[in-house]
Every structure is written in C-alpha cells, then in structure tokens.
Amino acid sequence: MGRFSKMHGLGNDFVVIDARAHALDMTESRARAIADRHAGIGCDQLILIGNAPDADVSMQIFNADGSEVEACGNATRCVPLFVGRDVLIRTRAGLLDAKAVDGGASVDMGAPRFDWDAIPLAYAMDTLTMSASWEDLPPPAAVNVGNPHIIFFVEDLDAVDTARLGPIIETDPLFPARVNVNFAQVVGDNHLRLIVWERGAGLTRACGTGACATAVAAIRRKLVSGPVTVSLPGGDLVIDWAPGGTIRMTGPATHVFDGEADWSRF
Numbered sequence: 001m002g003r004f005s006k007m008h009g010l011g012n013d014f015v016v017i018d019a020r021a022h023a024l025d026m027t028e029s030r031a032r033a034i035a036d037r038h039a040g041i042g043c044d045q046l047i048l049i050g051n052a053p054d055a056d057v058s059m060q061i062f063n064a065d066g067s068e069v070e071a072c073g074n075a076t077r078c079v080p081l082f083v084g085r086d087v088l089i090r091t092r093a094g095l096l097d098a099k100a101v102d103g104g105a106s107v108d109m110g111a112p113r114f115d116w117d118a119i120p121l122a123y124a125m126d127t128l129t130m131s132a133s134w135e136d137l138p139p140p141a142a143v144n145v146g147n148p149h150i151i152f153f154v155e156d157l158d159a160v161d162t163a164r165l166g167p168i169i170e171t172d173p174l175f176p177a178r179v180n181v182n183f184a185q186v187v188g189d190n191h192l193r194l195i196v197w198e199r200g201a202g203l204t205r206a207c208g209t210g211a212c213a214t215a216v217a218a219i220r221r222k223l224v225s226g227p228v229t230v231s232l233p234g235g236d237l238v239i240d241w242a243p244g245g246t247i248r249m250t251g252p253a254t255h256v257f258d259g260e261a262d263w264s265r266f
C-alpha cells in the first residue's frame with residue numbers, strides 16, 4: 001500500500017505521492033488511471049516527490065492525460081506544505097526555490113523565455129505579438145515559463161468560448177509540444193482576470209504557470225505594471241516580474257486529506 005496526499009492550489013488539484021523512500025514507477029497509463037475522477041483518485045495533475053542530488057527534493061509532474069511535463073506552479077506552492085519546510089526543488093524546468101508563507105508559498109519560478117524555438121513553435125515568429133490567429137481572437141503572445149503558454153488578451157473574457165477554443169489551439173500544429181492556452185482580460189493597472197485551458201488537463205480552476213506567463217506578457221506589452229494580481233476562477237495569485245529578472249509567484253496552498261492506495265491496481 002502507498003500513501004498519498006490530496007492537495008490543491010486555488011482548486012487546481014493534485015495527488016501528491018512521496019516516492020523518496022520507495023521509488024514508484026510512474027507510467028503515462030498509471031498516471032492517467034490515478035487522475036481519473038471516476039475510476040481513480042481524481043486530480044488535474046499527479047505529483048511525485050523524490051530525491052535529488054542537487055536539491056532538497058525532486059518533483060515530477062503528470063497531467064491528467066498522463067503526459068509528463070516540465071512545470072506546475074500551483075503544485076510547486078504545495079511542496080513546502082507537503083514536506084514541512086522551505087525547499088529547493090529539482091524539476092525538469094530547473095531548480096525552484098519555494099518558501100512557505102502564511103496559508104501558502106512564495107516561489108521563484110525562474111526566468112521566462114521568449115524565443116520562438118524556446119516556446120517551442122514549429123517555425124520562427126515574433127512571440128510578443130504573434131502572426132497567427134484563431135477565429136476572431138486577437139493576435140496572441142507566447143511565453144515559456146518552464147512549460148509552453150500562449151496568451152490572448154480579450155476585451156470581454158466572459159464572451160469567449162474557452163471550452164471550445166482551448167482544445168483547438170492546444171493541439172494546433174504550430175505547437176510541436178502542444179500548449180497551455182490562456183484567455184486574459186486587463187481589469188486594472190495591476191490586475192488581470194484569467195481563464196486557462198491547460199495542456200493535458202483542460203479547463204482548471206487555476207493555473208500557476210499560466211498566471212506567470214500571462215503577467216509577464218502583459219508587462220512586456222505595457223498593459224499592466226508589476227506586482228500583478230491575477231484573478232482566476234479559483235482565486236488570486238500575485239506575480240512579480242521585471243524584464244531581465246525571474247518570476248516570483250505567491251499564493252495559497254491547501255492540504256485536503258491523506259489516503260492510501262495499492263498502486264499496483266492502477
């Protein structure tokens with residue numbers, strides 16, 4: 001039997017497994033089965049905490065569709081709560097410094113990348129205002145914050161059919177690794193509203209890396225100035241970034257319950 005913790009960041013929910021003492025072979029199909037909300041435990045992402053030679057812990061991230069990915073902002077904020085102290089985390093996107101703050105955590109998410117081949121895109125293009133369009137959406141921006149994001153700034157977020165447009169854009173051939181799709185509305189000099197169709201998970205109640213990417217793109221386009229409050233369906237995150245620097249994300253982290261499971265059954 002193996003223990004797990006059910007946790008979330010603003011309703012973006014996770015099954016967190018401590019694999020430091022007993023390694024667990026996680027495959028796409030096993031991750032998908034665990035994440036299944038009807039036949040499994042249910043989560044947007046599955047998080048495996050392990051050992052790392054150059055950090056306090058390692059973190060592996062699997063989307064609900066089983067795909068292993070580079071970064072997850074909301075889960076990163078849960079790690080200090082899960083481990084019980086501030087931690088340096090080794091991820092596929094690099095080393096992340098996560099410190100517990102009242103009710104959550106503050107994380108240095110590293111520096112954003114903007115080159116077309118760092119997003120990645122299938123061919124060269126300006127990523128501040130892309131020469132690509134989908135239906136009547138405005139020209140987007142693209143940012144890599146460890147994982148790939150495209151950001152549309154719209155006049156009326158409630159008028160956008162995010163559930164229909166999200167999967168179309170996520171799987172567009174312009175994105176060889178697929179993409180997380182961010183729909184944002186500027187609501188103040190330091191305030192954005194955001195809805196995210198996540199690669200490999202669909203519409204979630206919050207996306208930490210999406211909030212980072214969207215705040216960075218808005219600052220680059222001079223639509224807002226930092227620190228930026230990003231209001232997602234599940235609640236608010238505060239993102240601070242200045243050109244040339246790293247991104248600081250601060251927000252809640254919640255432990256819901258612990259459980260036990262026989263992983264061989266998945």
Ligand SMILES: N[C@H](CCC[C@H](N)C(=O)O)C(=O)O
Pocket residue numbers: 012044045061063069070071072073074075147148180198199200201204206207208209210
């Ligand atoms: N769906 C993302 C991973 C989870 C990101 C999100 N849950 C967050 O809080 O950053 C991807 O495929 O890159």
